[in-house]
Amino acid sequence: MVDLSTILAGFGDAFSLFNLAFVLFGVVLGQFVGAVPGIGPIMAMAIAIPFTFGLDPLPAIAFLVGVNKGGLVGGAVPAVLMNTPGTPDAAATAMDGYPMAKQGKPLKATKMALFSSVTGDTFSDIVLITVSAPLAILALKMGPIEVVALIVFAFSILAGLIGNSLTKGIIAAALGLLAASVGQDPENFTPRLIFGYWDLFDGLALPSVAIGMLAISEILHRLSEAHGNMRPAIVAKDTGNPDDRRVTWAEYWSCRYTMLRGATIGTILGALPGIGSTAAAFMSYAMTKASSKDPGSFGKGNIQGIAASESANSAVVGANLIPLLTLGIPGSVGAALIISAFMIHGMQPGPLLFENQGRLVYGLFGAMIMANFINLWVGQLGLRLWVKVVSAPESIIFSSALLLCFVGVSMATSGLFGVAIMLIFAVIGYLMASFGYSLVIFIIAFFLGPRFEKSIAQSLALTNGDLTQVLKSPVAVALLVLSVVSVVWFLRKNAQEDAE
Amino acid sequence: MSTLADRISGLFFLLFGLAMYLWINPNFIETVDSRNIAPSTLPNIVSIVIAASGAFLTLKPTQHQVRNPILMAKTGLYVGLLTAGIYAMSWFGFEYVAPVLALAIMWLIGERRPLWLGLGVVAMPAIIWFLVTQVLGRALP
Numbered sequence: 208m209v210d211l212s213t214i215l216a217g218f219g220d221a222f223s224l225f226n227l228a229f230v231l232f233g234v235v236l237g238q239f240v241g242a243v244p245g246i247g248p249i250m251a252m253a254i255a256i257p258f259t260f261g262l263d264p265l266p267a268i269a270f271l272v273g274v275n276k277g278g279l280v281g282g283a284v285p286a287v288l289m290n291t292p293g294t295p296d297a298a299a300t301a302m303d304g305y306p307m308a309k310q311g312k313p314l315k316a317t318k319m320a321l322f323s324s325v326t327g328d329t330f331s332d333i334v335l336i337t338v339s340a341p342l343a344i345l346a347l348k349m350g351p352i353e354v355v356a357l358i359v360f361a362f363s364i365l366a367g368l369i370g371n372s373l374t375k376g377i378i379a380a381a382l383g384l385l386a387a388s389v390g391q392d393p394e395n396f397t398p399r400l401i402f403g404y405w406d407l408f409d410g411l412a413l414p415s416v417a418i419g420m421l422a423i424s425e426i427l428h429r430l431s432e433a434h435g436n437m438r439p440a441i442v443a444k445d446t447g448n449p450d451d452r453r454v455t456w457a458e459y460w461s462c463r464y465t466m467l468r469g470a471t472i473g474t475i476l477g478a479l480p481g482i483g484s485t486a487a488a489f490m491s492y493a494m495t496k497a498s499s500k501d502p503g504s505f506g507k508g509n510i511q512g513i514a515a516s517e518s519a520n521s522a523v524v525g526a527n528l529i530p531l532l533t534l535g536i537p538g539s540v541g542a543a544l545i546i547s548a549f550m551i552h553g554m555q556p557g558p559l560l561f562e563n564q565g566r567l568v569y570g571l572f573g574a575m576i577m578a579n580f581i582n583l584w585v586g587q588l589g590l591r592l593w594v595k596v597v598s599a600p601e602s603i604i605f606s607s608a609l610l611l612c613f614v615g616v617s618m619a620t621s622g623l624f625g626v627a628i629m630l631i632f633a634v635i636g637y638l639m640a641s642f643g644y645s646l647v648i649f650i651i652a653f654f655l656g657p658r659f660e661k662s663i664a665q666s667l668a669l670t671n672g673d674l675t676q677v678l679k680s681p682v683a684v685a686l687l688v689l690s691v692v693s694v695v696w697f698l699r700k701n702a703q704e705d706a707e
Numbered sequence: 708m709s710t711l712a713d714r715i716s717g718l719f720f721l722l723f724g725l726a727m728y729l730w731i732n733p734n735f736i737e738t739v740d741s742r743n744i745a746p747s748t749l750p751n752i753v754s755i756v757i758a759a760s761g762a763f764l765t766l767k768p769t770q771h772q773v774r775n776p777i778l779m780a781k782t783g784l785y786v787g788l789l790t791a792g793i794y795a796m797s798w799f800g801f802e803y804v805a806p807v808l809a810l811a812i813m814w815l816i817g818e819r820r821p822l823w824l825g826l827g828v829v830a831m832p833a834i835i836w837f838l839v840t841q842v843l844g845r846a847l848p
Contacts, residue, residue, distance in 0.1 A: 372713075372769045378720055378760045381753040385727070388753070392746035397737040399746050428774075431781040433816040602818035603827040606809040609789070614801065614835055617848035623797050626848060630789055637782060641774040642716040660749055667743035 217569025220265055221577060229266040230574055233273020234581045238589050240274075241281025252278075252544045264552035264567055269574035271548055272524075275541050276328060276578045279484070279521050280586050283320035284593045287513070288313055291422035291608060296520040298421050298647060299488040303505060303512030310508050314452045314590065319513045321586040322459055323466050327518030329579045330470035331477060331525030335532075336572045349479060351665035352677055356686035357479065358659045363690035364490045365648050366697035373698070375644050382639075383649040386411055387656025394664040406624045411632075414619040416653055418612055419632030420639075420646050426605050426612075427637050433601060454510075462514035465495050469518030476519075477526025484523035489651050491519035497700055525575060531556050532568060710768035717764030724758025788812065801847035805832040 220226065252274050259267035282297035287304030300320055307316040349357070362380070369376030389400045390410030401407040469491035476487040495515035496505040505512050527542040549556050554564055561568055596604075616629045636646050670676035677683050728751060736747045792808040810828045818824060839845050 372764075374717075374760050374764045374767075375713075375769075378757055378764070381756045381760065384753045385750060385757070388750045394744055395739045395746055397739050397746050399736045400731070400750065402735060427782045427785055428778075430785050430812070430816065431778040600818065600823055602813040602816040603823050603831070605816070606812040606827050607831045609812065610805050610809060610831060610835055613793075613796075613805075614839055614847060618839070618845055623793060623848050626793055626796075630786070630793060634786055641779065642712055643769075643771045643773075644716075656749075660744070664744050672743065 213565040214569045217566045217571075218573040220566065220570040221269070221573025226266050226269050226570075226574060227577060227581075229262070229270040230273040230578045231581050231585070233270040234277035234578055234585050235589075237274040237277020237279075238281035238284075238582075238585060239277075241278035242284045242593060252541060259548060259551075264549075264554065265570045265574065267552060268545060268548055268571055269578070271545055272571070272575055273578045273581070275524055275545075276521070276575075276582055277585070279328075279524060280321055280324050280582055281589075283324065283513075283517055284317055284590065285422075285608075287316045287320055288593065289604070289608070290425045292417075296484040296488055296523075297516075298417070298485070298650065299492040299516035299520075300513055301421075302492065302516075302647070303507070303509050306506065307508035307510070307513070312451045312508075315450075315454055315510075316508075316513060317590045317593070318454045318587075319458070319462075319510050320517045321583065321590060322454060323462065323469070323514040323517040324521040325579050325583045325586075326466045327470040327473055327520070327522035328524060328582070329576070330467070330518075331474040331522035332572070332575045332579065334474050335525045335529055335575075349682070350680075351662045351669060352680050353682045353686070354479075354662040355659065355666050356677070356680075356683035356690075358655050358662060360686045360690045360693070361486055361490060361655055362652070362659075363693045363697075364493045365651060366493075366694045366701075369645065369648070369697070369701060371701070372643065373701075376648055379639065379644045379646070379648040380652040382644075383652025383654075384656045384659075386416065386649075387653045388660070393657060393661040404624075406622075410657065411628060411653075412616075412620040412625050413654065414616050415625045415628040416632045417650055418616055419629035420636030420650060422612060423609070423629060423633035424636030424640060424646070426608055427633060428640070429601065430605055458510060462511055465491075465511045465514045466518040468494060469515045470522040473519040473522025474526040477523035478529045484520040485654055486651060487523050488516040488520040489647060491515040493697070497697055502700065532560055709772075710770060712771045712773040713768030714765050717761045717766075717768060720757050720761030721765060722761075724754045724756070724761055727754035728758065785812070785815070788815070796848050802832070802836060805835070 252271050259270060262270070279296060282292060283300045283304065286292035286297035286301035287308050290301050290305040292298045292301050304316045304320060307313075365376070365380060387410070390407055391397070392399050398405075398408055469487075472491045472494070473484065473487040476490070477484070492505075492512060492515045495511055496502050499505065499509075499511065501509075524541065528545070531542045531546055546556055554560065554567070612629065613626050616625050617623060619625065620628075636649075639646055639649065666677075677687070732747050732750050732754060736750060739746065788808070788811055792804055792811075795804045795807075806828045809832060810824070813824055813827050818827070836847065839847055
């Protein structure tokens, strides 16, 4: 058990000006790169790690945490203002953020994204600080069978996003799974559907697929609608109502349950290795829509939609550190980068970390809390700047965004092959959207597919193919029952909406 | 609003699913003595689902307003331009192709003002070059 003096000393270290300066630098860098489609906070962290070699452990890790947290806030900015999410996590934010910005409320939408992001993040940080050890033990008990059940549950949540055609939703999910099966077979390690292109052996890269389908396809659509009249990329028309430029306390408070639900989903999924913030954002969005008294307003600029998505995806960041700090298991790529930074600085994450490096761990917790406040402060200033930037003509915004996507995806996938894949998926995304197929369902299925197949293979190996073993796991049974209930509930809700 | 778009896309997915199941999966997935799940299991299942759903959509379409065909043709023009840009980058590199690509896109949109053209064609590629190669120390495509 760590004594109080160690905890206080750790927090004291975190609040020194030197450490706060690195947190500030990390947040500013993270918000900037997060706002650039294709680059994102993970790549920024990967590039920044070598620059932390010469630093003490606390400022080095606090800086990386700042980049990660800032990146999630930054990713929401282009999602809201241009419907081109900077990171896949922000795709759900665009669903209501962009319509709201088009209604002349870009500052309100981005501010709500910022506030709910910081709220979700702070919630998960508090959970991390207070109950990280018990949660980590619970997460460790999740074997492959429970993970399969959890992913089935995540798939069942997709039913909430299907819209007016169940058949089209099923096709979109199946196409996502088909795209996910390209590359190495997870059990036998043989090539699958690579057509002689060995660059595909590791599968289709998520940045190529997500940026192509969500960002480039939207830019292509907007380009085709340009008629030579030089409009700003977003028309930030002044409605004359000051409330359209800010989030009032009443509006923030009206989203409290939405943010609490989103933060809880993000924290739970963040504590489980491999699920990630994209799934958390869409699960939270779908649940909020389904439980709303006015589900028809979602996708048309409902502030609750932004709160649901941003609170969930940001809550994942803090929760990702739960298995990392207590068990030494990274829960995401971002956490894996932080674990490598720990090791570079001579620390071994795991059960003994709190005993051996308690002061440093609590220093990190203090830095995380401060990063949230700095995120809020920098975001308030930065959002005004971004709204000005995207008020430039669409000719320069879209040509620049395309070049940035090219460069970002090329760096993320190590070459032009990834850029070509991005363009192919941009065309697929454009056609799917034209014919009314959900891109979001495709992306989630694509993201969950490999984990699903691998977990099934592991479960079958563990149980010798005896599926009745599933019944011996109460967690798996509960999740499967929940899946059935949620599918029935979502489909009935969709049917009721159609009837109305 | 008509049901034609759904019938067309449904028919496409019916044929696509069948092509995947009958021709592509058998020819482009290696067969091995698998332990639990054969490499072709998941692709085969989703191919059948796609074909069946496509057939269902063809027979029972929903009302859907497809995008304007003229806009879709314009999109095709931009896709062709970006494809040519990626191909040219593989030969000449980002530094030389990016300004030309930016100019072509801005010109097609209808931008003719020298200041904005200068910003898009010269300043933005230069900023990207500086950030990526000088600040981040990474190679451009």
